[in-house]
Amino acid sequence: MAFIRPESYLRLIRGEIRGPLAATVRAGLSLASVGYRLGTNYRNARFDVGKDVHRAAAPVVSVGNLTLGGTGKTPMVEWLARWYRDRDVRVCLISRGYGRADSVNDEALVLEENLPDVPHLQDPDRVRLAGIAVEELEAELLILDDGFQHRRLARDLDIVLLDALEPFGLGRIFPRGLLREPVSSLKRADVIVVSRADLVPPERRNWIREEAKRYTGEAPILEARHAPRDLIDGEGHATPLEGLEGRAVAAFCGIGNPEGFRRTLESLGCRVVKLRVFPDHHSYAAEDVEELSRWADGSAADLILTTQKDLVKLRLSDLGAAPLRALRIGLDLLGDPRPLDDRLAALLPQNRPVPGA
Incomplete structure (x- = not known):
């Protein structure tokens, strides 16, 4: 895909570029999506039965999404870190470090600027980082950035963001669409946050909620704005x-x-x-x-x-x-934050105050 500019790729998979050549390329992308989906399904099936899953010595809150592209994970990670720091919890951020340059990537630089008192570790081996965070930095809680698909590290709370502007990746698996895995994977989510909800009309927000509810069961669905x-x-x-x-x-x-x-x-x-x-x-x-x-x-x-x-x-x-x-x-949550507050409070160390207490 390196030969296609990002904006051209989006126009292509959305069907905005017409003609025989574009149709042929989309057909090829559909075939590639089959292999991608089979690989994703096999990988998830192994994790579903506990294969190669490692639990950290501290609670883990994961922030992730279903789609490629930005859904607002960095503001959500910052919001969570502040929530716990306000309650005197020693937090450590853990991420893979996509697009790293000079040892840290752009998200890490933003978080370092906005959260100078919260350490941020980056490496593809996030299980190893979890051990370092607990043993060397004495972290009491870990926030796993972009962690929904990184299932080697067990998590106590899975927060999944859906971007209101494009919540379900055009309904197709990458590379034919923008989904990293099927929408049915939302069944693993503990909390859904619809980001940029203020940028779409109420009827679209209702549609997103109803579509998500088809898979999430009892998981609360909150809305947020940037x-x-x-x-x-x-x-x-x-x-x-x-x-x-x-x-x-x-x-x-x-x-x-x-x-x-x-x-x-x-x-x-x-x-x-x-x-x-x-x-x-x-x-x-x-x-x-x-x-x-x-x-x-x-x-x-x-x-x-x-x-x-x-x-x-x-x-x-x-x-x-x-x-x-x-x-x-x-990130600002819209509406009642208590469904998320309650789940975050359940992971507080025993000597920390519960919100509202």
Whole structure:
């Protein structure tokens, strides 16, 4: 798939690109999906009977999803870490470290900036990391980032995010669609969180809930939004969001869901005059910065916006003649949070306060 640009691939699998060649490619992707699904089913069947599953010496909360691309796992991980840190629990984050550069990837850099008191370990062998976290860092609880498919490490709570903009991966397994595994895998979830729920109308939110309920049984389904917090520059200095209403901005990002970023900017009243999209986890080289500077100067915008994931790799406060700022995002739960609070509280060490007590 390396020869297809990400936006072209999405248009292809959505059927927006027509013609005999596109149809032939989609047929080939469908055949490849069969092999991918068989491999996934075999792997899940082994884990279902406990093959090669290892339990850590501390509770594990997993945050994951069903689909490729961004669903808001990083804001959810941050929210959970803050929830436990507010209750004096020693938390450690564990992740594989996709797209790593200079030993940590962009999500780790964002979490390090936003959660300086929470250690974050990255390595493909997350069972080994769990041992290090408990034995060397004395962690009392582990948060497993992007863990729904990583079943070698047993978890006490499985939280699965569904992106309201594309919750079920076009209904097809990768590479013909965006599903990592069948939607029926939601039966393993303990809690479902529909992210970016504020960006879709109520009838779509209801449809997502009803579709998820077909597989989840009694698992609670919550909704969340990605709430803009502030703007930060390349040195991490924050400024408030006031003044964005009606302002013409140019934006760029290298994330799994650029459409969600665009909609968030528009929800703040920005006029997005240009949007430049890079592949997820894009590593910016010097030539990228030069090209972006020219792009910014030609955009007729007096402010350039990006995501925190992108800015932590660039560490710039200007592009060309325009200031560059990142929109820092947090997660807000919509509605009653008690179904999630109760499940998180059940994993608190015995000497920690229960919410509301």
